[in-house]
Amino acid sequence: xxxxxxxxxxxxxxxxxxxxxxxxxxxxxxxxxxxxxxxxxxxxxxxxxxxxxxxxxxxxxxxxxxxxxxxxxxxxxxxxxxxxxxxxxxxxxxxxxxxxxxxxxxxxx
Amino acid sequence: xxxxxxxxxxxxxxxxxxxxxxxxxxxxxxxxxxxxxxxxxxxxxxxxxxxxxxxxxxxxxxxxxxxxxxxxxxxxxxxxxxxxxxxxxxxxxxxxxxxxxxxxxxxxxxxxxxxxxx
Numbered sequence: 001x002x003x004x005x006x007x008x009x010x011x012x013x014x015x016x017x018x019x020x021x022x023x024x025x026x027x028x029x030x031x032x033x034x035x036x037x038x039x040x041x042x043x044x045x046x047x048x049x050x051x052x053x054x055x056x057x058x059x060x061x062x063x064x065x066x067x068x069x070x071x072x073x074x075x076x077x078x079x080x081x082x083x084x085x086x087x088x089x090x091x092x093x094x095x096x097x098x099x100x101x102x103x104x105x106x107x108x109x
Numbered sequence: 110x111x112x113x114x115x116x117x118x119x120x121x122x123x124x125x126x127x128x129x130x131x132x133x134x135x136x137x138x139x140x141x142x143x144x145x146x147x148x149x150x151x152x153x154x155x156x157x158x159x160x161x162x163x164x165x166x167x168x169x170x171x172x173x174x175x176x177x178x179x180x181x182x183x184x185x186x187x188x189x190x191x192x193x194x195x196x197x198x199x200x201x202x203x204x205x206x207x208x209x210x211x212x213x214x215x216x217x218x219x220x221x222x223x224x225x226x227x
Contacts, residue, residue, distance in 0.1 A: 074193065074194070
């Protein structure tokens with residue numbers, strides 16, 4: 001990941017109990033595909049975000065497997081149901097072993 | 110439109126078979142939304158939706174590797190929808206395949222014309 005850049009999450013801070021919300025996420029990352037060559041003709045090794053997960057109060061909302069055909073700075077939009085107040089946890093897993101995490105609370109009301 | 114190399118399509122069908130476990134995917138309630146034509150293949154917006162899906166996988170049949178992304182929906186998912194941006198190296202069919210709760214699979218595809226490939 002580009003140093004200093006943090007993942008971003010856009011979602012409501014509150015919802016009616018049982019409502020469906022839309023969540024948007026983005027993580028700055030080059031998603032180096034492993035298909036490109038440098039100026040000397042050497043293949044640039046693959047280095048991507050290979051998995052993204054979103055959980056609400058410990059239960060899965062979405063678990064995404066990413067391949068090199070996902071664009072740089074991978075972004076997702078998806079829907080979650082919110083039966084109660086709680087915390088959404090977002091996790092991005094990179095090929096190099098790095099793990100990036102974010103959490104955001106949601107209230108009922 | 111130019112014909113895809115046979116190997117590209119075969120590779121995509123092989124990748125789809127890995128996702129379905131070899132089960133034939135039929136037509137059904139699955140939607141894949143993309144632009145018809147894109148100037149730039151580096152960031153092509155796509156959306157998939159399949160009511161009741163447990164998972165939806167996306168394949169770019171003309172890319173060097175056809176697998177793009179697999180969205181696995183958990184118990185807290187809302188409607189079975191996801192949207193992202195993908196790379197397309199050339200004009201090609203993009204395929205979405207959904208796994209339904211009863212173990213059946215449905216698929217759809219959209220031809221995306223790419224002027225400058227990724």
